[in-house]
Amino acid sequence: MLIRFFIAGLVAGIFLASNTVLGAERVPVMIGGDTDVDACGAVGEVRGLDDFRGDGFLSVRKGPGSQYLEIDRLHNGDQVYLCNDRGNWAGIIYSTGGNLSASCNVSSSIANKQSYRGPCKSGWAYMKWLKLIAE
Secondary structure: OHHHHHHHHHHHHHHHHHHHHOOOOOOOOEEOOEOOOOOOOEEEEEOOOOOOOOOOOEEEEOOOOOOOOEEEEEOOOOEEEEEEEEOOEEEEEEOOOOOOOHHHOOOOOEOOOEEOOOOOEEEEEEHHHEEEEEO
């Protein structure tokens, strides 16, 4: 009986540790902070993915790094709002289907810097595959 509790505790500990190591915590995408520009200052498009020799998709992650969990996938031609960056990673906001939507509520200014809460999707993507198309 004691061994069963020990094993259950060990499994629970490994599960909790692996979620922390794998980046289970979401790093918020920040918007706003300047009344002279839109809440997200630029628009980008996914470009350059190789469908034949590569994965054919760009992972959207919970935070700015490959150690964070993948939460979605984007493809060549999908458009995103570029909101902030950390190193080689961009905090992005996007709509389902790859087209931008005014209903994401980031195409006008927001005075105070804040974390994005929707209604569109948000996450982090590697900037190598995001090309600036509008500021």
